[in-house]
Amino acid sequence: MLSPDLSGAEFRTSTLSGPNNDCVEVATNLPGLVAVRDSKDRNGPALTFSPAVWRDFLAGIRNGEI
Structure with missing residues (x-):
């Protein structure tokens, strides 16, 4: 399986993330x-x-299902 090209990904963190970098980043x-x-x-x-x-x-997260 080929890995997708993520070179153009613009990752961001949630504004609700804490200051310790203990979070995930998402690129949409x-x-x-x-x-x-x-x-x-x-x-x-x-x-x-x-x-x-x-x-x-x-x-699912918003609805409390996850």
Whole structure:
């Protein structure tokens, strides 16, 4: 399986994140792809999801299902 090209990813952290970098960063600017990485290891691996799966994940969190 080929890894997606994340060179153009613009990662951001939530404004609700704490000051200790103990959070994840999300890039939503890539066509057809959402990338998530650990803020403590910015050169490490990233998980990737389709935008639909990412929306479902966020909805599950908001609804208390996850």
